[in-house]
Amino acid sequence: MVTGRCAIRPKQVTKMPLRFRRFTFLLVLTSLLLLPFFTEFGFTQQAARNKEVWDVKLASNTQAKSNITIQNQCKQSHSFTVVPQSVPYLRLPADPTVTVSGHSTQNFPVTFNTDGMQTGEYRGTVTVKCDTCREERGCAQSNEILPLRLTIPPIGALQGPTPTRTAQVEEGQSCTDEKCKVKEVILNTGYDQAAGAPYTPVQPDGYWELVDSPNPGLTIPTSAWVINSIWGSPLPNSKWISAYNNANWNVDNPAPEKPYSFQRCFCTCEGIKTLDIDLLMLVDNVADVYFDGVLIGQQTDETTGSFTKPLHIHPPPIEIKPGKHCLRIDVRNLSGVAMGLDITGTIKSASPVGAPLFLSPACCSPAGKIMGRKIDDANCNGKDDNEPGLPGWIITATNTITGATVTATTDANGFYYFNNLSPGTYTISESPQAGWSQSIPGGGGTYTVKLETGQVIQRDFGNCRKAQESCAQVTTREVACKADGAGGYVYSFSITNNSGRDVHQILLTPPAGSTFTLSQQVFNLSTPLQNGQSTTLTVNIGNVKPGEKVCFLATLMSRDGPCCTVEVCPVLPSCCAQIKDVRLVPVANSPGSFDYTFTVVNMTPNVIENIYLTPPSGVTVTPVYLPVSIPGNGGSVTQTVRITGATPGSKVCFRISLHTRGMKECCSLEHCISVPGDAMPRPGRPQ
Secondary structure (H helix, E strand, O other), X not given: OOOEOEEEEEOXXXXXXXXXXXXXXXXXXXXXXXXXXXXXXXXXXXXXXXXXXXXXXXXXXXXXXXXXXXXXXXXXXXXXXXXXXXXXXXXXXOOOEEEEOOOEEEEEEEEEEOOOOOOEEEEEEEEEEEOOHHHOOOOOOOEEEEEEEEEEOOOOOOOOOOOEEOXXXXXXXXXXXXXXXXXXXXXXXXXXXXXXXXXXXXXXEEEEEEEEOOOOOOOOOXXXXXXXXXXXXXXXXXXXXXXOOOOOOOOOOOOOOOOEEEEEEEEEOOOOOEEEEEEEEEEEOEEEEEEOOEEEEEEOOOOHHHHOOOEEEOOOOEXXXXXXXXXXXXXXXXXXXXXXXEEEEEEEEEEOOOOOOEEOHHHHOOOEEEEEEEXXXXXXXXXXXXXXXXXXXXXXXXXXXXXXXXXXXXXXXXXXEEEEEOOEEEEEEEOOOOOEEEEEXXXXXXXXXXXXXXXXXXXXXXEEEOOOOOOEEEEEEEEEEOOOOOOOEEEEEEEEEOOOOOEEEEEEEOOOOOOOEEOOOEEEEEEEEOOOOEXXXXXXXXXXXXXXXXXEEEEEEEOXXXXXXXXXXXXXXXXXXXXXXXXXXXXXXXXXXXXXEEEEEEOOOOOEEEEEEEOOOOOEEEOOEEEEEEOOOOOEEEEEEEEEOOOOOOEEEEEEEEEOHHHOEEEEEEEEEEOOOOOOOEOOOEO
């Protein structure tokens, strides 16, 4: 019974899709988590009086919505503030204050988030304070303290021995068509089931989707990307997948940040009783595995074992009903090197054993997808050389029969997606932008594709900036770290005079408000720089950070004054290490394979204990992880790895990252080598 002036009470916790049944002072949440109880109580609004505990049970890595109902029993409207204490898993709105009219109630929304939390019991309080009640005579409302206890049970504790999953059969499912029925669901990542072989990287996975991400620039949901492995050989009949189109894109997302969530959904038909899930998983770095929202396995090993030793997940048979169901893998990247997932396995009917009570992927999800990337083709060569994407470009898909069009805008990484397209023939085009020329595709600049049922098609666009005449042309010669240990860079560049006038002096001017320094800003030329001639300047740049793009103005001065000003923008490399004594030796009877020996000089003050090498697409390095112990400030170590898939005569660039104890990334750099054009052993030279 609620007494007193103001009642504050927790309401139901919502985790979609859920169903609720309310009882007197008790709420039972019926969901896929089976009996997580959310107890609802009434509270007397008296000063700082402790109440009964609000009990919440949730699985780890779960989010659920709830409300605290605030009842104002005074005559006037009052402002109430909700203050959480020692409950970091309880998320409040940005404004923790709510105004409640007199003699009325109002819900205050909250969210439980158990991402990254371990099994156990967590206690805290929520205090609701009336900020304005003292201003009304006779209003006795003050503070209400709500004790809160969150319990996270062990894996499977919420699901019971044989949990039942229910789902609605969606339109397009054809359980009445025997041709649609299959005996198993293939879980292999990067595996083209229609072709019966793994996909060729880099292209989208037609069966695994990315449904959540810590990167707000990614479009969700979309197909996962099949990528080249940097972890060695993938599991049989599979490839690694990622949220990005290569392993180098490696945003760390430790809890409580969102995971990268990969999902594989499938459909079951009438007659199925229990499922058998059996899979092997490699992951970089850790992952939680859910079936229909229930945790069925975890990879918690934060060492290299998570991506070198497959984890076997094989829960007891699970009761199930006809409909669509999903396996979800929540992946967290922790080491700042690479992120990906590799799975092989199946889902079969455990009862009746081996019965063909699943729908084929095309019958379960008949809609198709067209996706791709908008590439900043900086060198205008008409191909993707691991170049950045272009956001904000409009891509259009037009059905050639109906004329219906849909548009998509490229996201922060340059990707565009058309999901849920009906089978048919489509023309894919881009909307041009001023100052850019299209380099991919050639010809008419559009694609015409025939989209089959359940198919995923990738088509990329590329653009390069149009050449513009300039009164001067700047070419970077070298950007080198200063060797005196004081930091900064030595920058050499050539400048060509296209102004049509003789130049006697060149001025370098940092923009107003900049913090970097230029050691020399005035260059008096001993002989005039005539039109079409070039000269090389060298300047020291200080008070900058590695990777920053520093821009300054270069002004060409004639005897009559300035005749040309251009912007100079060098990109400053990392000064974390030097790569020396590089040697490349071809492997006998193995074209494209080389033993690569190099020396790493640690220029940081830290002791380096781990080195990771990330090769470009199509090239494999074995091993990619090197345990070392390199003292700081000039310590060095020599290592040898094997490079496979390198084209003779080509230039191969890969990322080298240095890590301290605990796999914490210290710094990284890009290193390029020239691959010999023949099979004769010769030393390589860093580029």
